[in-house]
Amino acid sequence: MILAVELLRDLVRIPSPSGREDAVVARLEDEFRRLGWTPQRHGRNLTALLDGGPGPLLLLNSHTDTVPVGENWTKDPHAAQVENGRIYGRGANDAKGCLAAMILGAAQAFAKDAPKGRVLVAASCEEEVLGKGLEKLLPLLPRPDAAVVGEPTGLNPAVAQKGLIVLEIDASGRAAHAAHGGGVNAVEGAARDVLALSKLRFDKVHPALGAPTLNVTQISGGSSHNVIPDRCTLVVDIRTTPDYAPDEIVARVREAVEGSVRVRSSRLDSVATDPAHPVVQAALAANPAGKPYGSPTLSDWVFLKGVPTVKAGPGDSRRSHTPDEYLEVAELEAGVRFYEALIRNYFLKAAP
Ligand SMILES: [Zn+2]
The missing domain is CATH 3.40.630.10 (Zn peptidases)
Structure with a gap:
């Protein structure tokens, strides 16, 4: 052989x-x-x-x-x-x-x-x-x-x-000239969502895998230093355990944030x-x-x-x-x- x-x-x-x-x-x-x-x-x-x-x-x-x-x-x-x-x-x-x-x-x-x-x-x-x-x-x-x-x-x-869920969260605002003020700053909305996500806890601890983890891994917003941005997008990487259905985790995120949540991937259980x-x-x-x-x-x-x-x-x-x-x-x-x-x-x- x-x-x-x-x-x-x-x-x-x-x-x-x-x-x-x-x-x-x-x-x-x-x-x-x-x-x-x-x-x-x-x-x-x-x-x-x-x-x-x-x-x-x-x-x-x-x-x-x-x-x-x-x-x-x-x-x-x-x-x-x-x-x-x-x-x-x-x-x-x-x-x-x-x-x-x-x-x-x-x-x-x-x-x-x-x-x-x-x-x-x-x-x-x-x-x-x-x-x-x-x-x-x-x-x-x-x-x-x-x-x-x-x-x-x-x-x-x-x-x-562990499984994987990838989410995108869009914060939206209203554009304005930075010198004039006004507008609604989408980057600030996204920042509040980042902080809210950092406080999100998953209590069920799997004997082999522990608890699910969640990390904001990408952020992009704004087009120019002098424009109040009307859009900012976060990408969130969540590593899941069998204790939570993917829908349950997505629902928890939706409750926690102001922005609109899109599921990029949730098929990897x-x-x-x-x-x-x-x-x-x-x-x-x-x-x-x-x-x-x-x-x-x-x-x-x-x-x-x-x-x-x-x-x-x-x-x-x-x-x-x-x-x-x-x-x-x-x-x-x-x-x-x-x-x-x-x-x-x-x-x-x-x-x-
Ligand atoms: Zn391999």
Whole structure:
């Protein structure tokens, strides 16, 4: 069987920013065939079904795309050089390492003493832009009984994930010449709204995620130093928990502010899995040192609402999207063992 290091280095050598995953998908298609699997292309998404006989269906998903290379690299972002036990390159950590470990872990689980059940491996595109990836793929697949989303978590199982709401709040006023006075200053209205939002509290504290957070992240208003502005717009980023319906949060904001509120996005819901569910227990049994936690960052898990899911994989999310991104060889190899054990444990726990 191909070494995990070689597979990951190959994947890192093929650039795959969101929307341009074709070449890396072709490389994975070859790999699936080499493993004896039957790859299926759905656009730039790729799947293969490993069938150990009747039993539950476990989805293993990670993504093929990366963020753009960006600046300040001291290594070649696509040379996949190995130095001091680290594999460097864009996507090494997020999430090609998870993908390589998942594929080879699944291959090992089915190479001998195959578990009784089915594993669907899905390499999806456009995760970094939450685009035409898993969300478009899922309706084409049989509904999984449980899922694992491969993201760098240090092999700790994320049992909950925050959602995202983006709002725009327009303060309106009446323009006038600044020298003459009069008019209604929209910037002042927006300022009152910023202060009102800073006092808004969400009392329900989720055991893994804490309370929702709200931040005003952008403000724009005014056109000239000598004109009382008639319009000022705030952008608000809200990270949600399962304790609040998105509508409830939007309603709280509407009550708190003077301006008119527009919902730019509220489709990315918070998700959570009962820590006692077999898929979480299987992840913990695969890495007894792992600590279940709540993840503040989005991933393709948002599209798996209603499917018991755990987010886990080798690497460290603090290295994602940074220059000189890397994954340690030891982390990668532990990842392969982790996914193999997770698969075996899941089918023992879900269908003993
Ligand atoms: Zn990722």
